[in-house]
Amino acid sequence: MQQWPLHALDGGYENVPFKVFTQRDLDRIEPLQTLPEAMRFEMKVVSTVLPFRVNQYVIDELIDWSNIPADPIFQLTFPQRGMLAPEHYDRIAALLEAGADKATLNAAVDEVRHALNPHPADQMEMNMPRDEEGNRLDGIQHKYRETVLFFPSQGQTCHAYCTFCFRWAQFVGDKELRIAASEASTLHNYLKRHTEVTDLLFTGGDPMVMKTKHLKAYLEPLLEPEFDHIQTIRIGTKALTFWPHRFLGADDAGELIELLQRMVRAGKHVAVMAHYNHWKELDTEAAREAIRSIRSTGAQIRAQGPLIAHINDDPDVWAKMWKMQVKLGIIPYYMFVERDTGARGYFEVPLERAWEIYRQAMQRVSGLARTARGPSMSASPGKVEIQGVTEINGEKVFALRFIQGRNPDWVQRPFFAKYNPDATWLNHLEPAFGEAKFFFEDEYEAIREGKLAAATEA
Numbered sequence: 202m203q204q205w206p207l208h209a210l211d212g213g214y215e216n217v218p219f220k221v222f223t224q225r226d227l228d229r230i231e232p233l234q235t236l237p238e239a240m241r242f243e244m245k246v247v248s249t250v251l252p253f254r255v256n257q258y259v260i261d262e263l264i265d266w267s268n269i270p271a272d273p274i275f276q277l278t279f280p281q282r283g284m285l286a287p288e289h290y291d292r293i294a295a296l297l298e299a300g301a302d303k304a305t306l307n308a309a310v311d312e313v314r315h316a317l318n319p320h321p322a323d324q325m326e327m328n329m330p331r332d333e334e335g336n337r338l339d340g341i342q343h344k345y346r347e348t349v350l351f352f353p354s355q356g357q358t359c360h361a362y363c364t365f366c367f368r369w370a371q372f373v374g375d376k377e378l379r380i381a382a383s384e385a386s387t388l389h390n391y392l393k394r395h396t397e398v399t400d401l402l403f404t405g406g407d408p409m410v411m412k413t414k415h416l417k418a419y420l421e422p423l424l425e426p427e428f429d430h431i432q433t434i435r436i437g438t439k440a441l442t443f444w445p446h447r448f449l450g451a452d453d454a455g456e457l458i459e460l461l462q463r464m465v466r467a468g469k470h471v472a473v474m475a476h477y478n479h480w481k482e483l484d485t486e487a488a489r490e491a492i493r494s495i496r497s498t499g500a501q502i503r504a505q506g507p508l509i510a511h512i513n514d515d516p517d518v519w520a521k522m523w524k525m526q527v528k529l530g531i532i533p534y535y536m537f538v539e540r541d542t543g544a545r546g547y548f549e550v551p552l553e554r555a556w557e558i559y560r561q562a563m564q565r566v567s568g569l570a571r572t573a574r575g576p577s578m579s580a581s582p583g584k585v586e587i588q589g590v591t592e593i594n595g596e597k598v599f600a601l602r603f604i605q606g607r608n609p610d611w612v613q614r615p616f617f618a619k620y621n622p623d624a625t626w627l628n629h630l631e632p633a634f635g636e637a638k639f640f641f642e643d644e645y646e647a648i649r650e651g652k653l654a655a656a657t658e659a
């Protein structure tokens with residue numbers, strides 16, 4: 202358990218210590234001790250395989266401990282037995298019960314992790330650009346023409362972990378699976394050469410776990426004229442949920458707020474891409490104060506998050522969340538479909554149900570909250586939105602479109618898949634109307650083969 206004191210920025214938020222708990226500390230989380238012993242053992246088993254990290258703010262302010270295990274934030278952060286397949290669960294539980302030695306346990310844990318599709322959608326080889334010599338540029342992903350993703354090495358963790366996180370693999374210490382940058386100059390050199398890029402998206406982990414001085418080293422150089430093409434700087438974060446004090450009381454919070462303001466005043470569009478799953482995350486005084494503080498800099502906050510069983514598979518939850526976001530000045534941006542990795546068996550929602558939830562939630566909010574796109578799958582060919590289930594010439598189909606595509610020409614073209622009530626991801630869908638392939642498939646295969654060949658050569 203780490204602990205460090207924070208200094209005052211303004212009244213009321215000083216002296217809020219960041220107190221974090223991981224698997225080793227399960228027995229030290231007070232409210233857990235009132236739960237049945239069997240449940241605590243289940244948590245131990247699951248967190249041996251999947252990452253677990255929570256902090257005192259989440260425990261005290263976000264979770265309703267009288268509503269366990271149903272509480273959505275409890276489901277969001279604490280391991281549940283159903284997150285592992287029964288055979289995986291039994292194997293690890295048996296080893297823990299038998300007091301197996303470290304090597305035996307680790308070997309089993311590695312095997313289970315590798316069975317959980319740690320790198321969905323070919324992220325490693327398909328999206329990572331290379332320099333002229335063919336060397337991989339670690340920490341950079343460039344999949345869609347306008348937007349570069351950057352994974353700063355100091356931001357590869359989060360203030361707490363989401364149980365469903367598709368980046369889970371990088372939190373369990375598997376260095377091979379990490380996507381982290383070595384230094385800022387790699388990023389800056391890449392952006393200088395790529396004037397087609399308008400948007401830079403910092404992601405992680407959570408870049409807001411970084412000290413402000415590190416964030417500054419990445420951001421400030423972008424104010425130089427050679428980066429005029431970078432109009433928008435997005436920062437993906439869940440700190441507004443897991444640790445709003447990052448923007449309030451932490452020792453360098455004031456500097457962070459100043460940095461955001463400086464970027465905005467220098468003409469950049471700064472967008473905090475806040476990850477939200479539930480309105481409860483917006484419902485604390487600290488969360489609201491942090492939102493106010495960010496908005497006071499002129500930076501925008503846009504909200505995005507996946508639709509997750511046990512957490513937010515309910516149109517009322519989305520409608521209430523979007524309404525609260527609009528009220529707080531946040532722009533709803535994306536509803537995602539949970540990715541095909543990790544504990545997806547526990548969290549996934551059929552595509553048809555996802556669309557129903559989206560549709561019903563949309564019907565309950567005003568136009569200003571209807572800016573959220575979705576439900577959208579971030580698949581290897583692109584971001585595919587489920588537009589609905591309908592019938593064409595007597596055939597029941599899914600209507601789909603690309604919101605983003607590896608080839609920009611695919612974007613906004615409607616296409617159709619055979620209706621399949623069980624489908625939870627793009628690879629479960631087949632073309633409608635007896636066609637052999639979706640319109641993009643040949644081109645996608647060619648792009649894919651080209652990238653993989655380049656990767657093998659290097």
Ligand SMILES: *Cc1c(COP(=O)(O)O)cnc(C)c1O
Pocket residue numbers: 342344345348349350579584604605
């Ligand atoms: C979603 C995403 C983006 C950004 O897409 P927008 O539609 O502009 O928000 C960029 N790169 C990757 C890899 C993405 O998944």
Ligand code: SF4
Pocket residue numbers: 358359361362363365366367368369405406407438439476
């Ligand atoms: S905040 Fe984002 S990166 Fe961190 S655990 Fe949650 S989903 Fe994953």
